[in-house]
Amino acid sequence: MRKPYQICLLMLLVCLVPAVASAQSFRVQCPTSTITHPTATSNNSEPAYAGPTYAGTSGYPAAPAHVNGAIKCQQISGGDGYSTMGDGTQTYMFSFGPLSGISDIANGLPGTEFPSVFNTVTPGLLQPGDPATTGITYNGAVGLVPDRDALAAGSCTGLCLDGHVDPRQIMDVGVMNGNIPAPLMAIDEDDEFFLTLTNVGMIMRPDLFEQHTVHFHGYPNASSFYDGVPDASVAINIGASFTYYYLAPDAGTYFWHCHITPPEHLQMGMVGQLYVRPRQNRATGALYAALQQQQLDLRTKCDSTTDILCSNPLPAVNTGATGGGKYAYNDGDGSTAYDVEYPIQIHGFDPSFHFIGMTFNPEEFADMKDKFFLLNGRSYPDTVTPGPLQTQSADGVNHFSQPLPTIINIPAGKKALLRISDLDVTEYQTLASIGIPMNVVGINAKLLRDQAGNNLNYNTNSITLAGGESLDVILDATDTTKYPSGSVFYLYTPNLDHLSNDAENFGGLMTEVHIN
Amino acid sequence: MNATKTKKAISKTRLLLAAMVAMALLLPATAHGAAPGITGPTFNLTAQPAYISQPDGSMIYSWGYGCRVAPSGFAPAAISGATCPTMQVPGPTLIVTEGQTVTVNLANGLPTSAGNTSILFPGFSLTSTTGGVAGVLTQEAAPGGTVTYSFVAGTPGTRAYYSGTQGDLQVEMGLYGAIIVLPAAVPANCSTGLAASNLAAEAHWGEHDFRLSHAAYDHAKSCYDREYLFQFSEMDPDIHYQAQAQVAARAGCVAGAAGCSLNVATEPYHPAYFLINGRSMPDDMDPNYAVEYPHQPYNGNPHMHPGEQVLLRVIGQGRWQHPFHEHGNHVRILGRDGNLILSATDPTSLAGPLLFTTSTTPGLAFDGIFYWTAKGLNWDAYGHNPASGDASAKLSCTPDANGYNTSATAAINYFEWCQDHNKPMELAPFGDVPGGGPTTLPDPNLFTNGPWYGGSPYLGPDATLRATGCSAGTNAGPLAVNCGATGSTPPSGTIANSPSGEAGFAFMWHSHNEREITTNNIFPGGMLMMMLVDSREFVIDESN
Numbered sequence A: 001m002r003k004p005y006q007i008c009l010l011m012l013l014v015c016l017v018p019a020v021a022s023a024q025s026f027r028v029q030c031p032t033s034t035i036t037h038p039t040a041t042s043n044n045s046e047p048a049y050a051g052p053t054y055a056g057t058s059g060y061p062a063a064p065a066h067v068n069g070a071i072k073c074q075q076i077s078g079g080d081g082y083s084t085m086g087d088g089t090q091t092y093m094f095s096f097g098p099l100s101g102i103s104d105i106a107n108g109l110p111g112t113e114f115p116s117v118f119n120t121v122t123p124g125l126l127q128p129g130d131p132a133t134t135g136i137t138y139n140g141a142v143g144l145v146p147d148r149d150a151l152a153a154g155s156c157t158g159l160c161l162d163g164h165v166d167p168r169q170i171m172d173v174g175v176m177n178g179n180i181p182a183p184l185m186a187i188d189e190d191d192e193f194f195l196t197l198t199n200v201g202m203i204m205r206p207d208l209f210e211q212h213t214v215h216f217h218g219y220p221n222a223s224s225f226y227d228g229v230p231d232a233s234v235a236i237n238i239g240a241s242f243t244y245y246y247l248a249p250d251a252g253t254y255f256w257h258c259h260i261t262p263p264e265h266l267q268m269g270m271v272g273q274l275y276v277r278p279r280q281n282r283a284t285g286a287l288y289a290a291l292q293q294q295q296l297d298l299r300t301k302c303d304s305t306t307d308i309l310c311s312n313p314l315p316a317v318n319t320g321a322t323g324g325g326k327y328a329y330n331d332g333d334g335s336t337a338y339d340v341e342y343p344i345q346i347h348g349f350d351p352s353f354h355f356i357g358m359t360f361n362p363e364e365f366a367d368m369k370d371k372f373f374l375l376n377g378r379s380y381p382d383t384v385t386p387g388p389l390q391t392q393s394a395d396g397v398n399h400f401s402q403p404l405p406t407i408i409n410i411p412a413g414k415k416a417l418l419r420i421s422d423l424d425v426t427e428y429q430t431l432a433s434i435g436i437p438m439n440v441v442g443i444n445a446k447l448l449r450d451q452a453g454n455n456l457n458y459n460t461n462s463i464t465l466a467g468g469e470s471l472d473v474i475l476d477a478t479d480t481t482k483y484p485s486g487s488v489f490y491l492y493t494p495n496l497d498h499l500s501n502d503a504e505n506f507g508g509l510m511t512e513v514h515i516n
Numbered sequence B: 001m002n003a004t005k006t007k008k009a010i011s012k013t014r015l016l017l018a019a020m021v022a023m024a025l026l027l028p029a030t031a032h033g034a035a036p037g038i039t040g041p042t043f044n045l046t047a048q049p050a051y052i053s054q055p056d057g058s059m060i061y062s063w064g065y066g067c068r069v070a071p072s073g074f075a076p077a078a079i080s081g082a083t084c085p086t087m088q089v090p091g092p093t094l095i096v097t098e099g100q101t102v103t104v105n106l107a108n109g110l111p112t113s114a115g116n117t118s119i120l121f122p123g124f125s126l127t128s129t130t131g132g133v134a135g136v137l138t139q140e141a142a143p144g145g146t147v148t149y150s151f152v153a154g155t156p157g158t159r160a161y162y163s164g165t166q167g168d169l170q171v172e173m174g175l176y177g178a179i180i181v182l183p184a185a186v187p188a189n190c191s192t193g194l195a196a197s198n199l200a201a202e203a204h205w206g207e208h209d210f211r212l213s214h215a216a217y218d219h220a221k222s223c224y225d226r227e228y229l230f231q232f233s234e235m236d237p238d239i240h241y242q243a244q245a246q247v248a249a250r251a252g253c254v255a256g257a258a259g260c261s262l263n264v265a266t267e268p269y270h271p272a273y274f275l276i277n278g279r280s281m282p283d284d285m286d287p288n289y290a291v292e293y294p295h296q297p298y299n300g301n302p303h304m305h306p307g308e309q310v311l312l313r314v315i316g317q318g319r320w321q322h323p324f325h326e327h328g329n330h331v332r333i334l335g336r337d338g339n340l341i342l343s344a345t346d347p348t349s350l351a352g353p354l355l356f357t358t359s360t361t362p363g364l365a366f367d368g369i370f371y372w373t374a375k376g377l378n379w380d381a382y383g384h385n386p387a388s389g390d391a392s393a394k395l396s397c398t399p400d401a402n403g404y405n406t407s408a409t410a411a412i413n414y415f416e417w418c419q420d421h422n423k424p425m426e427l428a429p430f431g432d433v434p435g436g437g438p439t440t441l442p443d444p445n446l447f448t449n450g451p452w453y454g455g456s457p458y459l460g461p462d463a464t465l466r467a468t469g470c471s472a473g474t475n476a477g478p479l480a481v482n483c484g485a486t487g488s489t490p491p492s493g494t495i496a497n498s499p500s501g502e503a504g505f506a507f508m509w510h511s512h513n514e515r516e517i518t519t520n521n522i523f524p525g526g527m528l529m530m531m532l533v534d535s536r537e538f539v540i541d542e543s544n
């Protein structure tokens, strides 16, 4: 049963490419302008926030009062790959990998790009494992090439980058290139986000014809179409691409994951991070006045008397804080200000489940037991190894499998925002801070504030999350007497059995905070 | 326990389960949740054994509370066919009104070897306990005996009740339930304004009102238009098998005699069933009081219309926490265990958190408000198109002060988010939605459709028919190629939300400890249900 299917799969991949005009296989989308962002030249940077997009009750097709935000694009592969655990074990994963911003991802940055970066052709031919293999610097959409058919037909002129891709480049880079965590995504409020998922197949599991999806976890008022639940929507087959479209939701720390057979695909590694930066970052002058401006647009206002699900009414106290900094939320009072930010994703791997996942054996769900406890896909001491970690995959090539260290570097006297999310599928995990208190300012991508505008942020030294939860913590190191330059603090789990890397009674869910 | 679990077998199981869902839907499949229960204020309960059904075919020996005699009433009145058997899991939901003196008479109908049993009512102060024998935590009913508890339902809200005797075994066996205390004085604003408009829309389409009240608390911010109760628990079948075997071995023994007791090991704990209201997916989406589940009368099958304020009453009844993830939007926690969470400076303001994952915790209940609208999508969720030949594609949207189309209570796009009205989603057409939108959907042949996929990105049967490019006269030329190809038939052939029927937006509500959305190692199952947002013309009927 399996072998004929394997052949079919290969034929499918080959045959879809020259299919009929209406059919597509791999494809990316990153328009340079849209109805919402009509001026192409203005969409490659974040404009300052000057006022509401629509004032009063007006809306489409009226002309917007202000055009806010920009366009952001990203491409990811859905497939498989290998990572290396803290004890040196190579672990098989079902996983997403970067197909845009590959150099940024390798540098621990989001693979989310403006159209001017995304819509560029590679300077050379990408090799399997890139950027690890050739060291190339490239952040555009892997595979993007001029559409020669459209040029020949005269329907396109100039360079003609209309989303047409060279599937060879997609497969060369995308196959066996899975990352843990999955590629980082970051957008700004008012952005339109075009996220292309390209399903390259799972090479080690040719018996599976699995689709993958993206679930943008926590998106308020989601459409079921782009919610990524295969039961409730569509899922993209192997050998094709699907572009998810989102208007950036309210600022906060969200996360994303595949929603196909979640106990399997999440355990196997299809989990990633996603956050939305607030409009307030783009405001100048008084923050309170900027939040008052946001109250003028029905989409962005928070009126607690009519909307029970908004968390940022005007603050009870006008602190007079002025903009220019970075904030976790549209707080209007600067209470969520920070200097440096670190996404931290908690996860766990059950090595026997991963072994079974690679070897076609029967799967058990009920007694799944994690033995590797991961911060951004790594256990201590790998969490404090700078730069990307690479793993040789079954294709014999090294891939950047774990791009994100979790070294919290705080300049002396500054504040760090930890965007903590958890996608463990088996149990709750606790992360504690020795030294600097954790100031929790947001939970589940919502500012901690009551309907009367009182801030409800609180100090703690320990937070506990289940899979499917997130929160925002500020480590305030402004007191340089307590937290002088050169000092080192720790984030670790008081779930003491999680301070291990499988059989090694050492490591696990732990990392370091460095005051620079 | 010995189900074959190769990947191939699981795929077959998926199809099997899908077929089971399909069969369930062939029944008069219009039962959508609510928070059904029995009314008091005097309740004559019994604790008895019976077998509860699981979707893998297992019948699990369990203990549960039930009605010893017919209850004084059932609520909500709009649900017909309500029953209260002598044993059910969860136990009967006890519905009372704030200020009432509640009396619970409990008879112990468990096997003699199971020993005493009792009920704890956390959050209430017992005013009297009569009969029974002294236990560690409360007065207990001996085998064959009775005990009576009385308390005043002092404050509104949802709370748990459960056995206070050998809880590691008795709660695991199923001895738990919910008490709902309705507010004595419903705030006036819960029957005016948008609440009244929503009711008018409901009446226009002939929908019944399935609410127990109009507010969760005596508070103007706790109004709701629809409500659901979900009790989360897990079950280790080995404990149940042990109890069953030991009870059988000690049949006929005399209470208090040597050896007339159970010695069931409740550790180590390996639950394999993960239940919402005593059922696993897909059984949880079958009707309340469905005859297939004589001892599991309550379902988990939430439906709602855009803009409705939906009260979620959620209780953790097992020994584990479960991260309950509500797709679609956040939940405002109103209060926990009947304790409304208010601002420290302004008692008219709420202060409970907004959560997209609401962890259930053993013994803890919360009340929360959820709603869904299309606000912020940046495209018209109904697929309106003023250039269409279809009259209902050209409806108007008149924004109220909050931007929603709420003045037209009889319109199918009542409560539409007007800022995106007529705003197209697609550049290349998927149906008759014109060019100009930001996205281009792929060839539909590259998709795999899910059983709850409504057939298009758009909400409602009308929108879906238009957008699938098959409505008469509006889809000539190149669009005809989409006709049929974009149909929503998934590989399983199961359609649970058809393009021409319900065509709602389906969202998965489930435990995010994802291994818990399995039934005895088979995916899908367990703590999973589909929530549907239905456009206005689909009649949500929570009755049977």
Ligand SMILES: [Cu+2]
Pocket: A094, A211, A212, A213, A258, A259, A260, A265, A270
């Ligand atoms: Cu997947």
